[in-house]
Amino acid sequence: MRRTGYEPTQARSPLRLRFGLALCGLLWGAAAAVVFAVYGHPGWAAFCAAVAAVAAADCVLVVRRIRQGAHFQPGRDVPPYEPVRERDRADHGQRRGP
Template identity: 65%
Template sequence: MRTGNEPVTARSALRLRFWLSLWGLVWSGAGAAAFALAARPGWAAACAAVTVLAAVDLAVVLHRIHQGPHYQPGRDVPPYEPPATKP
């Protein structure tokens, strides 16, 4: 929802989120493998869970990046009125 006070040149942080997800995926995968080799099943499972979360986040980010830019109203479109609150 457009409120009128957001920056005109606001950009999405999807590319940053992509790189952070990739970084988390690599390190948590390496941690899961290292803990599995060190016979620490609890820590290996925790790292594997973080690996799965990072992979899901990476898939969502890639999907949104491939969707491309969405319509944003220009300067000539007035901001939406905020919803009225009940007293």
């Protein structure tokens, strides 16, 4: 099959970069929250703690996606799902139960 478009032949996922940025946001947010709390700025401390919480949630999601591994991406000639068979259509229309 011939490739078309400008996509790279060996594309890499940006998940590791996103994880690094989220980890940086987590560390800086937590450190800033502690510093602002020590110096008596509860509003800023709460804001930085919220930033750290969002970054922590993003870290969890990114790690989950990385552990899932690569997903199959079908080409133009491959349907993204298995076609419905006639037998399955007939079974789907029948009701079960009383």
